[in-house]
Amino acid sequence: MKTPFPFSAIVGQHEMKQAMILTAVDPGIGGVLVFGDRGTGKSTAVRALAALLPPIKVVEGCPVNSERVADCPSWAEIGSRKVISRSTPVIDLPLGATEDRVVGALDIERALTRGEKTFEPGLLARANRGYLYIDEVNLLEDHIVDLLLDVAQSGENVVEREGLSIRHPARFVLVGSGNPEEGELRPQLLDRFGLSVEVRSPDNIAERVEVIKRRDAFERDFDAFMATFGAQDAEIRETILKARKRLPKVKTPDAILNDCAELCIALGSDGLRGELTLLRGARALAAYRGDRTLKRDHLRDIAPSALSHRLRRDPLDEAGSGARVNRIVADVLG
Structure with missing residues (x-):
């Protein structure tokens, strides 16, 4: 294989x-x-x-x-x-x-x-x-x-x-x-x-060239390529294991819970699954980064992924749901 x-x-x-x-x-x-x-x-x-x-x-x-x-x-x-x-x-x-x-x-x-x-x-x-x-x-x-x-x-x-x-x-x-x-x-x-x-497909020439280089190196010099990136994968795996142990100990201030609820109300997301997913995602992000307390920065980073697909469609908003989330996050969290 x-x-x-x-x-x-x-x-x-x-x-x-x-x-x-x-x-x-x-x-x-x-x-x-x-x-x-x-x-x-x-x-x-x-x-x-x-x-x-x-x-x-x-x-x-x-x-x-x-x-x-x-x-x-x-x-x-x-x-x-x-x-x-x-x-x-x-x-x-x-x-x-x-x-x-x-x-x-x-x-x-x-x-x-x-x-x-x-x-x-x-x-x-x-x-x-x-x-x-x-x-x-x-x-x-x-x-x-x-x-x-x-x-x-x-x-x-x-x-x-x-x-x-x-x-x-x-x-x-x-x-x-x-x-x-x-x-x-x-x-x-x-x-x-x-x-x-x-x-989306990268629109930066340097980034596209780097994609080509890495794929070509993977196929032409497999052992050398894996020696470099296999070690980096191992580091990510180790960080995931540490984050799993740290996750139950991440502290969640009440103010963060209020932020989660306020964001979802402002966005008009249906049900409560948005708040729960936002909280779990932000907490996992904090654990992965080695932080002991949940902060607004974690909510900012995870909100577009956790909430953009839960919004009601707005045919008058051409920016898309991700941009809508970012606007509301900026308004609510500053």
């Missing part, structure tokens, strides 16, 4: 990389949606994330990546009680995937050859405790979207069909990418993404 392009070697796209790092610090943020032009590194960043993330402890052979034997589903045939380290799973959900492939179904071959009614896990089982990646998420079929909404809400996959009644944990970080020119995302699914970022 070919080593993916290093995460630290991606040129620019700071907001996208920051959003992905924050979901690694706190998976409870709720995933990342990346919209933008073709060829801007969206898929590359997700592949790179898989190699960057710290490994997880899993029971060998457990289909849902449980850390303890007691947590493995009763229907699973693990055959071993050994706990091993494994790369954090990053599972692709292709656009043409059937419902059976996504949620799991009866193992037809085993039913026909042995007469046994056995569950064959789907992509949601494999993605548990990891990432589920959907390229062109805005083109996903409606019935698959409905399935994902149910599972994202409960953190559990329930399959009741063909005489089977199966439940298993399915807690994953949802990462979606797409081109807005090819269709809009359903509001129900859009709201499930904790952070949303827009990426």
